Amino acid sequence: MTTQRRLVLASASPARLSLLRQAGLAPEVVVSRVDESAVRAPRVAEQVALLAAAKAAEVAKNEKDALVIGADSLLEFSGKPLGKPADAAEARERWRRMSGHSGILHTGQALFDVQDGSVVSRDIAVASTVVYFASPTPQELEAYLATGEPLAVAGAFTLDGLGSPFVRRVEGDPAAVVGLSLTLLRTQLSKRGLAITDLWRR
Numbered sequence: 001m002t003t004q005r006r007l008v009l010a011s012a013s014p015a016r017l018s019l020l021r022q023a024g025l026a027p028e029v030v031v032s033r034v035d036e037s038a039v040r041a042p043r044v045a046e047q048v049a050l051l052a053a054a055k056a057a058e059v060a061k062n063e064k065d066a067l068v069i070g071a072d073s074l075l076e077f078s079g080k081p082l083g084k085p086a087d088a089a090e091a092r093e094r095w096r097r098m099s100g101h102s103g104i105l106h107t108g109q110a111l112f113d114v115q116d117g118s119v120v121s122r123d124i125a126v127a128s129t130v131v132y133f134a135s136p137t138p139q140e141l142e143a144y145l146a147t148g149e150p151l152a153v154a155g156a157f158t159l160d161g162l163g164s165p166f167v168r169r170v171e172g173d174p175a176a177v178v179g180l181s182l183t184l185l186r187t188q189l190s191k192r193g194l195a196i197t198d199l200w201r202r
Contacts, residue, residue, distance in 0.1 A: 006066040007199060010059035015153075015160060016071060016179040023182050026201035032058040032070065036083075044076040045126045048108030053124045056110040063114040067189075067199075070110040071180050075131070075155030077103035083154050088145045091156040095144075095166075098157075099135040104128050105155060107176040111188040123188045127181040129172030133157070136166045 009017060009027040020027050032055040039054060041047040056070030075082040077098060085091040106128050113121040136144065149163060150156035157163040159170070159177045175182050186196045 005194070005199065006063075008059060008063065008066045008068045010055045010068055010070040011179075013071075013179050015158070018160075019175055019178055019180045019182060020069075023196070024200040024202050025196075027069070030059045030062075030068075032056075034058050036072070044074050044081040044104075045106045045108075045128060047081060048072045048074050048106045049110075049124050049126050050108070052108035052110040053122070056112040056122075057119075060112040060114050060119050064117050066114050067192075068110075068112040068114060069180070069185070070112070071107060073105060073107045073154040073176075073179055075103045075105050075157075077101075077155075082156070085151055085156045088151065091145055091150040092141065094156045095133075095136065095141055095150070098133045098155075100133065102130055102132045103155065105131050105170075105177045107179065107181060109176075109181055109184050109188070111185070111192075113192055121192060123191055125184055125188065127173045127176035127184050129170050129174070129177050131155075131157075131159075131170050131177060132168040134166045134168045140166070 007027040009029050010032045012031045034054045039051050041050055051072035052070040056068045060068045106126055108126050110124045112119050147162055173181050189196050
C-alpha cells in the first residue's frame with residue numbers, strides 16, 4: 001500500500017536526490033535559501049543539525065501538506081568543521097592533511113511534517129560516520145582536483161563518485177556520507193506512523 005503524501009527535499013544536492021530515488025521515493029526538490037554562513041554551533045554535529053532544521057523550516061513555511069526533508073553535511077577533521085573548499089588550492093591542502101588519516105562525516109537530517117499549512121512535528125537527528133582516507137599520489141590528487149568534484153562537496157571528497165578510490169573504508173552509515181541517511185529517514189517516518197515502503201513510488 002502507498003500513502004499519498006508529498007515528499008519534498010529541501011536541498012539542491014543531486015546525490016541526496018539520487019539516494020531517495022534509488023530507495024524508491026519520488027521527492028520534489030525545493031531548494032532552501034538559508035544563509036549557511038550565519039549558522040554556528042560549538043560542536044560540528046550540532047551545527048549540521050541546526051542547518052538541516054533551518055533548511056527544512058525555510059521550505060516548510062511555504063508548504064500546505066508535505067513531508068519536508070532538510071539535510072546538511074560537514075566533515076570534522078582535527079576537531080574542526082570542513083565544508084566545501086573555496087578553491088582548488090584549499091582542496092589540495094585539505095587532502096594533504098587528510099591523506100592516511102580519518103575524519104568524522106556528520107550529516108544532520110530534519111523531517112518536518114506539514115499538514116494544513118502548519119508544521120505538526122519536527123524530527124531532527126545526526127548520523128556520524130568515521131571516514132578513513134587513502135593516500136593518493138600527487139598525480140592522482142591533481143587529476144582529482146582537475147575534475148572539480150572536490151570543490152562541490154563537504155570535506156572535498158565523495159563516496160559515490162570520482163573520490164571513492166581514495167576512501168579506504170567507513171565505520172557507520174555509508175549513505176549518510178553520500179548525503180542522507182536512509183535508515184535514519186526510515187526511523188523518522190516510523191515516528192509519524194509511516195513505513196518507508198508506504199512512500200514507494202515504483
